[in-house]
Amino acid sequence: MSEIVRRIVRRWYHPSLLRSSGQYTWSPALQLHTSGTAMSVTQKDFENAMNQVKLLKKDPGNEVKLKLYALYKQATEGPCNIPKPGAFDFVNKAKWDAWNGLGSLPKETARQNYVDLVSSLSGPSSESSSQVKPGADSKQEGYENLLVTSEDRITKILLNRPTKKNAITTQMYHEIMLALKAASQDDSVLTVLTGSGDYYCSGNDLTNFTDIPPGGVEEKAKNSSFLLRDFVNCFIDFPKPLVAVVNGPAVGISVTILGLFDIVYASDRATFHTPFSHLGQSPEGCSSYTFPKIMGSSKAAEMLIFGKKLTAGEACAQGLVTQVFPDSTFQKEVWTRLKAYSKLPPNAMRISKEIIRKNEKEKLHAVNAEECNVLLSRWQSDECMNAVVNFLSRKAKL
Numbered sequence: 086m087s088e089i090v091r092r093i094v095r096r097w098y099h100p101s102l103l104r105s106s107g108q109y110t111w112s113p114a115l116q117l118h119t120s121g122t123a124m125s126v127t128q129k130d131f132e133n134a135m136n137q138v139k140l141l142k143k144d145p146g147n148e149v150k151l152k153l154y155a156l157y158k159q160a161t162e163g164p165c166n167i168p169k170p171g172a173f174d175f176v177n178k179a180k181w182d183a184w185n186g187l188g189s190l191p192k193e194t195a196r197q198n199y200v201d202l203v204s205s206l207s208g209p210s211s212e213s214s215s216q217v218k219p220g221a222d223s224k225q226e227g228y229e230n231l232l233v234t235s236e237d238r239i240t241k242i243l244l245n246r247p248t249k250k251n252a253i254t255t256q257m258y259h260e261i262m263l264a265l266k267a268a269s270q271d272d273s274v275l276t277v278l279t280g281s282g283d284y285y286c287s288g289n290d291l292t293n294f295t296d297i298p299p300g301g302v303e304e305k306a307k308n309s310s311f312l313l314r315d316f317v318n319c320f321i322d323f324p325k326p327l328v329a330v331v332n333g334p335a336v337g338i339s340v341t342i343l344g345l346f347d348i349v350y351a352s353d354r355a356t357f358h359t360p361f362s363h364l365g366q367s368p369e370g371c372s373s374y375t376f377p378k379i380m381g382s383s384k385a386a387e388m389l390i391f392g393k394k395l396t397a398g399e400a401c402a403q404g405l406v407t408q409v410f411p412d413s414t415f416q417k418e419v420w421t422r423l424k425a426y427s428k429l430p431p432n433a434m435r436i437s438k439e440i441i442r443k444n445e446k447e448k449l450h451a452v453n454a455e456e457c458n459v460l461l462s463r464w465q466s467d468e469c470m471n472a473v474v475n476f477l478s479r480k481a482k483l
């Protein structure tokens with residue numbers, strides 16, 4: 086089966102296709118202009134951000150330029166409304182993909198994300214810093230698919246791969262672990278995980294399964310099992326209040342670890358989906374223990390065995406989500422609330438978290454180890470391989 090995966094990957098990711106996509110020039114089309122139509126309170130910030138883009142000293146790179154382009158189009162025109170360019174029109178296809186990848190993301194959220202992204206690029210020492218409001222985000226460097234910023238004593242870890250619905254690559258697992266470690270030691274008092282674009286996260290990147298090492302599928306499964314165990318341990322042991330700001334649909338591991346967060350705020354556009362049986366897999370993120378505890382065993386079984394997708398309202402009624410907000414005011418309401426919470430005495434919050442979680446920690450570590458062990462054999466099963474091949478060959482989506 087691994088040979089099939091290899092063949093698919095060789096065909097789809099042939100280097101000539103990647104190379105021929107060329108460089109995206111820092112062209113006027115990407116130097117955003119100020120004819121946007123958005124009219125909300127953030128219009129001024131949006132315009133400031135557009136000006137800041139022009140003042141950037143350093144070319145931010147193709148990936149960031151595509152994100153800026155997509156967010157700008159979404160903020161000013163709404164969802165992608167132009168025909169898909171031909172496969173060999175690489176630059177326009179990349180721009181179309183980036184814009185289309187934002188799906189039905191509301192204009193207001195796109196505007197907010199655009200402002201956040203530009204603010205993170207500007208940094209305090211850039212020429213445009215005079216336009217950055219005091220206390221604006223300070224970006225932490227070194228992450229490829231995360232934007233990690235700190236402001237108002239809150240560290241925000243933004244999954245920043247919107248064109249792939251924030252699917253988590255192997256590298257991102259490592260980056261998230263690093264970001265959590267840094268957040269546990271910085272001077273912030275709250276840590277937030279959220280997503281960029283229209284999705285919160287589409288779970289494990291299924292192409293992770295195609296990167297088969299010399300030791301074959303078995304070695305791959307072992308490596309993944311260790312990685313998963315370490316990743317989930319970081320959430321179990323995280324010492325500060327941890328908040329999920331679920332801005333859109335959430336799938337797989339991004340749902341299961343929610344049971345390890347202290348607060349989960351969700352947009353009413355969010356959905357919660359754990360299609361493990363469909364994928365020939367089994368629950369992780371300690372959900373085999375936390376979900377029955379949170380929602381009762383029969384509701385947990387409907388999600389974890391039968392893959393029932395919950396709406397935000399249902400997830401809230403079942404205790405997985407703390408509160409649901411209308412998407413149009415989601416960011417504003419949530420961040421206002423979190424900024425107020427961040428002013429509470431940090432030691433008291435930390436100690437309260439510790440006492441709430443303390444008695445569960447040992448159990449959670451044991452559950453995590455067991456889930457990873459079960460997955461070790463699931464990932465080598467034909468059921469799982471078939472599901473991955475079907476997704477990669479575009480035969481099946483959730």
Ligand SMILES: CCCC/C=C/CC(=O)SCCNC(=O)CCNC(=O)[C@H](O)C(C)(C)COP(=O)(O)OP(=O)(O)OC[C@H]1O[C@@H](n2cnc3c(N)ncnc32)[C@H](O)[C@@H]1OP(=O)(O)O
Nearest residue numbers: 248249250252287288289290291292309313337338482483
């Ligand atoms: C090592 C630790 C392992 C831990 C294990 C965890 C288990 C899980 O997390 S299980 C969950 C795995 N996730 C999925 O099965 C989701 C698969 N994706 C989909 O079914 C669909 O993409 C979607 C329902 C999430 C969205 O559909 P929509 O039509 O809106 O958008 P698309 O055109 O499909 O997606 C855009 C783009 O993004 C790529 N993509 C999305 N999700 C994933 C993913 N999980 N892995 C890899 N790639 C993903 C999708 O292929 C598209 O890419 P292209 O534009 O290049 O075609």
